[in-house]
Amino acid sequence: MKRIETVDDLGRMREALSVPRPDEVVIRVCSTGCRALGALAVCDALDAEVASRDLGGRVRVVRVGCHGLCAGAVAVLIDPKGIFYKNVTPDDAGEIIAQTVIGGEIVERLCWSEDGQIVPQRDEIAFYKHQRKLVLQNCGVIAPASLEDAVAHGAYQGAAKALSEMSPDAVIAEVLESGLRGRGGAGFPTGRKWQFARAAAGDEKYIICNADEGDPGAFMDRALLEGDPHLVLEGMIVGAYAIGAAQGYIYVRAEYPIAIEHTILALESAREAGLLGENIMGTGFDFDIEIRQGAGAFVCGEETALIASIEGKRGMPRPRPPFPANSGLQDRPTNINNVETLANVPLVIVRGAAEYASTGTEASRGTKIFALAGKVNNTGLVEVPMGATLRQIVFDIGGGILRGRKFKAAQMGGPSGGCVPAEFLDHPIDYDSLQEIGAIMGSGGLIVMDETTCMVDIARFFTEFVQSESCGKCVPCRIGTKRMLEILTRITLGAGELEDIDRLVKLGEMIRESSLCGLGQTAPNPVLSTIRYFRDEYVAHVVDGNCPAGVCKALATFVVAPELCKACGLCVKACPVDAISDGAKKILALIDQDKCTACGVCRDTCKFDAIITSGAPDDQTNG
Amino acid sequence: MMREPVEDTSTDQGVDPAEVMAVLDELGVGPDSDLISILQDVQERLGWLPAAALRGVSERTRIPLSRVYGVVSFYAQFYTEPHGKHTIRCCRGTACHVRGGQRVFGVISDILGIGEGETTPDMLFYLETVACIGTCFLAPAMLIDDQCYGELTPKRVETILESYQVK
Numbered sequence: 165m166k167r168i169e170t171v172d173d174l175g176r177m178r179e180a181l182s183v184p185r186p187d188e189v190v191i192r193v194c195s196t197g198c199r200a201l202g203a204l205a206v207c208d209a210l211d212a213e214v215a216s217r218d219l220g221g222r223v224r225v226v227r228v229g230c231h232g233l234c235a236g237a238v239a240v241l242i243d244p245k246g247i248f249y250k251n252v253t254p255d256d257a258g259e260i261i262a263q264t265v266i267g268g269e270i271v272e273r274l275c276w277s278e279d280g281q282i283v284p285q286r287d288e289i290a291f292y293k294h295q296r297k298l299v300l301q302n303c304g305v306i307a308p309a310s311l312e313d314a315v316a317h318g319a320y321q322g323a324a325k326a327l328s329e330m331s332p333d334a335v336i337a338e339v340l341e342s343g344l345r346g347r348g349g350a351g352f353p354t355g356r357k358w359q360f361a362r363a364a365a366g367d368e369k370y371i372i373c374n375a376d377e378g379d380p381g382a383f384m385d386r387a388l389l390e391g392d393p394h395l396v397l398e399g400m401i402v403g404a405y406a407i408g409a410a411q412g413y414i415y416v417r418a419e420y421p422i423a424i425e426h427t428i429l430a431l432e433s434a435r436e437a438g439l440l441g442e443n444i445m446g447t448g449f450d451f452d453i454e455i456r457q458g459a460g461a462f463v464c465g466e467e468t469a470l471i472a473s474i475e476g477k478r479g480m481p482r483p484r485p486p487f488p489a490n491s492g493l494q495d496r497p498t499n500i501n502n503v504e505t506l507a508n509v510p511l512v513i514v515r516g517a518a519e520y521a522s523t524g525t526e527a528s529r530g531t532k533i534f535a536l537a538g539k540v541n542n543t544g545l546v547e548v549p550m551g552a553t554l555r556q557i558v559f560d561i562g563g564g565i566l567r568g569r570k571f572k573a574a575q576m577g578g579p580s581g582g583c584v585p586a587e588f589l590d591h592p593i594d595y596d597s598l599q600e601i602g603a604i605m606g607s608g609g610l611i612v613m614d615e616t617t618c619m620v621d622i623a624r625f626f627t628e629f630v631q632s633e634s635c636g637k638c639v640p641c642r643i644g645t646k647r648m649l650e651i652l653t654r655i656t657l658g659a660g661e662l663e664d665i666d667r668l669v670k671l672g673e674m675i676r677e678s679s680l681c682g683l684g685q686t687a688p689n690p691v692l693s694t695i696r697y698f699r700d701e702y703v704a705h706v707v708d709g710n711c712p713a714g715v716c717k718a719l720a721t722f723v724v725a726p727e728l729c730k731a732c733g734l735c736v737k738a739c740p741v742d743a744i745s746d747g748a749k750k751i752l753a754l755i756d757q758d759k760c761t762a763c764g765v766c767r768d769t770c771k772f773d774a775i776i777t778s779g780a781p782d783d784q785t786n787g
Numbered sequence: 788m789m790r791e792p793v794e795d796t797s798t799d800q801g802v803d804p805a806e807v808m809a810v811l812d813e814l815g816v817g818p819d820s821d822l823i824s825i826l827q828d829v830q831e832r833l834g835w836l837p838a839a840a841l842r843g844v845s846e847r848t849r850i851p852l853s854r855v856y857g858v859v860s861f862y863a864q865f866y867t868e869p870h871g872k873h874t875i876r877c878c879r880g881t882a883c884h885v886r887g888g889q890r891v892f893g894v895i896s897d898i899l900g901i902g903e904g905e906t907t908p909d910m911l912f913y914l915e916t917v918a919c920i921g922t923c924f925l926a927p928a929m930l931i932d933d934q935c936y937g938e939l940t941p942k943r944v945e946t947i948l949e950s951y952q953v954k
């Protein structure tokens with residue numbers, strides 16, 4: 165790509181590149197998240213079809229980032245008509261080209277369907293209709309490996325404006341006024357953070373993009389870096405200009421190979437085009453970015469630990485103050501922002517603070533991206549205005565619970581967060597409202613749980629996670645979480661006692677008060693929130709010796725409900741220990757309790773929900 | 788000043804110290820190297836971090852061996868033992884957990900006959916768990932090297948593993 169020597173160059177280039185070509189068909193294949201189900205083979209097959217039919221020049225196959233509706237992987241969007249195809253395989257390529265691209269007909273089999281009706285148009289699908297895509301507007305549209313494509317869609321406009329028309333103080337004022345708060349978890353106002361870093365004494369300052377995304381169940385930052393990396397780089401350029409940094413770092417977790425690949429490509433092409441390096445776009449501002457890979461430690465998402473890791477040390481947090489804004493990387497003033505926070509910055513600059521702030525709630529402006537996963541139909545990446553309700557996210561957008569089961573809770577904020585029960589489905593979600601109900605926004609991981617999820621098991625799961633990720637520096641976190649894990653483990657094994665529940669609360673509050681860093685301070689949250697809302701489930705474990713969800717193996721008995729069983733034999737085949745027998749046809753399945761390991765495969769396999777656990781609330785058949 | 792080279796008493800089996808040094812040369816390991824990045828590069832080349840490599844990195848970067856070892860033992864990603872050609876990272880994240888991730892781990896473990904942190908006798912696979920690989924929407928999921936696989940069922944796991952055994 166040509167070097168962009170001036171801000172006007174960028175504008176001219178955008179105009180030249182974004183000439184509409186209405187006669188061209190663009191097939192946009194998600195080649196990032198969907199790669200897990202063979203997206204690259206789909207791209208190749210489509211390319212081959214296009215070539216063999218001599219359609220080059222009129223039909224273009226573009227490898228894009230996440231379309232959002234990951235439940236439809238491999239997901240394909242055909243523009244300009246906006247047709248969305250799901251679960252595409254290489255074998256579908258011929259039909260897509262012949263029938264849809266050439267013939268203008270829909271391939272019904274590949275269409276998304278709702279309530280038995282096919283919905284070929286992407287924008288008509290409920291999952292998309294109820295969203296507000298601002299930060300994600302180009303994710304799934306542009307080819308992340310192409311700087312030209314990003315520029316054609318408006319990339320670096322905000323950086324150009326900030327660097328050429330605004331003073332650093334004006335940039336900070338704009339960000340302050342926009343009300344943008346950090347998307348990495350704590351929700352700290354970004355403009356204030358930048359003010360601190362700008363005011364800090366020192367000639368050399370750093371800006372760091374936190375792409376560690378350690379919260380299991382979260383994939384927003386991954387999708388942004390994979391699908392629109394230039395947006396994040398642009399946010400960093402603006403931030404660096406505002407605080408006066410010449411060097412930046414992106415700290416990406418090693419478990420994200422595609423994000424790393426796309427970030428490196430983006431850095432190289434931006435540097436080549438003069439968007440990074442010396443005298444960016446002729447504005448006299450110098451700034452460059454290096455990438456650093458994490459090495460598999462959750463605690464390195466915490467800012468002081470992350471800095472230690474970039475410095476090549478063990479990733480141990482240290483007490484604050486001093487805050488990184490005053491003494492961070494190499495003891496120099498350092499500003500750390502999350503990927504999504506930085507991706508919001510160009511929006512603020514291009515649209516202006518007032519327009520940005522018109523979305524969201526009073527105290528939480530803009531949109532939030534959620535990673536919707538777990539027992540929900542439409543898993544994927546969702547962007548909604550702050551203040552949307554859980555019901556809108558899980559039901560309107562998410563299409564409700566898998567297999568029509570009942571919503572039990574949404575786990576929000578990962579290991580630092582909590583479980584939000586059904587009673588808060590209509591509660592508007594923002595930073596403060598979630599805190600009130602014992603969860604946190606966190607980074608935006610949202611895991612939906614149904615009645616087959618055991619809340620004690622979930623609490624134990626998170627405690628095991630934080631316990632193994634505790635860096636060991638402070639005692640409350642290192643030993644406290646271990647004691648909590650022991651108690652939770654014995655409860656799930658059926659050896660708990662009633663007093664254990666109060667012990668957990670007491671211990672949890674102590675760890676919360678006395679730990680050194682955010683990891684320990686928030687580690688008890690999943691336990692405390694499940695005790696707060698699902699105490700009866702704990703009691704069932706310790707008093708009745710029963711795991712109502714049928715998850716804790718020692719406390720679960722699976723039986724077949726005869727009135728529901730259709731003797732189809734699926735569970736018989738699925739059982740890994742051959743504990744289920746069906747005799748001849750029409751004879752109901754029977755579970756041999758001596759062989760059964762309570763793994764639950766049969767329950768997941770049964771199409772008629774005929775496998776139930778003894779003691780489940782709606783269980784009438786078990787005597 | 789460089790110290791006198793210490794006599795190599797490493798117990799690294801099957802490791803040729805000359806090869807290790809050649810890799811360090813090629814990567815240009817020196818006093819300005821970034822420790823974690825350089826360890827990642829060395830491991831990428833050698834598959835693991837033999838004692839000879841740690842010693843070499845320490846000498847060339849002038850970072851005390853104790854600190855190098857401290858870093859290596861802190862991060863889950865570094866291996867101080869040889870392990871299989873392919874690394875299987877089975878996700879133990881929340882989304883995978885609620886959708887049967889433990890079962891997937893059990894299946895892999897049964898098929899390969901190894902547990903977490905172990906390598907198959909033929910040195911083909913190394914099995915570990917990770918906190919999340921960001922493919923939660925296709926839970927349960929796993930990574931084999933850099934290739935991600937989602938919506939795993941026992942059957943699918945079997946087919947995937949076989950495809951590597953054939954290769």
Ligand SMILES: Cc1cc2nc3c(=O)[nH]c(=O)nc-3n(C[C@H](O)[C@H](O)[C@H](O)COP(=O)(O)O)c2cc1C
Nearest residue numbers: 346347348374377378465466467501502505682683
């Ligand atoms: C244990 C722990 C893990 C964290 N992990 C992340 C993470 O993965 N990504 C992130 O952006 N912030 C993470 N944070 C928050 C960061 O410390 C920091 O607040 C954030 O990156 C600031 O960015 P923001 O102001 O843009 O939100 C974590 C904090 C703690 C205590």
Ligand code: FES
Nearest residue numbers: 878880883922923
């Ligand atoms: S929880 Fe398994 S991929 Fe995220």
